[in-house]
Amino acid sequence: MLHFPKFTQIRNSNEIDVFAGNYFRCSGFNVNRDYYETNQVFAIYCHGNMIGGFVLGTGETLRTLEVFASNEHRDNLYRQVQESKPHTEMCCFWMAPDIRKNTRLNFFIWLCVAYALWAYGTPQLIFGTNSVRLAALYSATPKCHLLHGDYLNHKQTFIFTGPRKDCLVGVAQILIFPEEWEKGKxxxxxxxxxxxxxxxxxxxxxxxxxxxxxxxxxxxxxxxxxxxxxxxxxxxxxxxxxxxxxxxxxxxxxxxxxxxxxxxxxxxxxxxxxxxxxxxxxxxxxxxxxxxxxxxxxxxxx
Incomplete structure (x- = not known):
């Protein structure tokens, strides 16, 4: 029997607790509960289990800048963002470890990201990471721009921006890029x-x-x-x-x-x-x- 994954926005308190717990285990970041409750939280389920998810945020305070930019650069980054088109941040992205090498589910999760950004995002997107692996994936997309790089808590951090209209092409690049990892220098x-x-x-x-x-x-x-x-x-x-x-x-x-x-x-x-x-x-x-x-x-x- 085929089991199809399910993509949905979650609002239920228990589901948000499960999301928060999974995100903490995958990233090590504790996120203020208010952030989840005041923004759009999306989850992907398979066989009844939550296997991935992300948050789209549009508030005045951007978690991307709060987490991935140092104090000395944060105000200037806020000014840059506020002076440009309205931004939607994609953050708290996580994928269950046992799913990451499952090509079908990996593909589905990234397509869910693209759909949500297209359906709910503003013209400009912003997202960050302290994962070199994710940064390499984001850098592979044609319209993705590195807004800022930093060193926080002994890790490199990266903040990217890009136009929403190109998010589907960007996701396609992310899905193709790993196949090239072992080729060349x-x-x-x-x-x-x-x-x-x-x-x-x-x-x-x-x-x-x-x-x-x-x-x-x-x-x-x-x-x-x-x-x-x-x-x-x-x-x-x-x-x-x-x-x-x-x-x-x-x-x-x-x-x-x-x-x-x-x-x-x-x-x-x-x-x-x-x-x-x-x-x-x-x-x-x-x-x-x-x-x-x-x-x-x-x-x-x-």
Whole structure:
């Protein structure tokens, strides 16, 4: 007998409790009950069990910015959001661990996300994550823009925006992207600008003093293929959104998605406060955007 999954908006207190418990187990985040009760909560069921879900929020306070942006950047991000088209945030997304490798149910859950965004969302969407895996998926979509990247609680965080009209295409890209994970090499481009009072020389110094030794250790351990630091010479001018860049090179997506952050900080900079080193970096450079690209072909790279 075939069992079809069910997609529904939930309002019942008991169902919201189940949703909240599942989301906490999957993400480690406790969410204020008021947030669930004042926004739209959606769940996917299979065989009577809740297997996934997400929340669409449209309030003045965006959980995406509260959770994934540091205090020093949050006000500016709110201004950027408020000055543009009305935003709907997609957050509290979760999928039961035993479902993640089930292609059929995975496909269904992402289609539910696309439908809900199309049916209930505003023209512009905003969403965030501290999962490098999800960030890589979001980055693969054609119209997705990295609004902000940060480091909070020893983890990288990512905030994305994108137009609602392209959400179906974006979901299709997410579903196709994993099939390419094991093919070719992976290039991660990070674009930086200099905040007021900081110079390129300041950025170069923190890259060489803090980050280059970390990446050198990763390359030595076979956890990374290469790391490159770039300085932009042309074009130039106030309209340029960035003036520095780095490229991280990985053998495949499995290598890219492997956790490394906290472990290598302790290994390479023993006895130093990781948060202070991150703050030292953020004081002299701002991550403007990141891109994850797959190498499809090449002539001279072994």
């Amino acid at each position: 992976v290039l991660v481009f990070n674009y930086f600008s200099s905040p007021a009072g900081a110079t390129r020389a300041d950025h170069i110094k923190v890259e060489r003093d803090i980050w280059k030794p970390i990446h050198a250790a990763r390359v030595k351990d076979g956890k990374m293929k290469a790391w490159i630091l770039y300085e932009m010479e042309f074009p130039f001018g106030a309209s340029m959104p960035y003036n520095m860049a780095t490229a991280d090179v990985y053998t495949d997506m499995k290598e890219y998605l492997a956790p490394w952050f906290e472990g290598y900080f302790k290994k390479v900079h023993p006895g130093k406060d990781m948060n202070q080193l991150i703050q030292q970096t953020q004081a002299v450079t701002t991550l403007q955007k990141g891109e994850v690209r797959m190498i499809l072909d090449r002539l001279d790279w072994k």
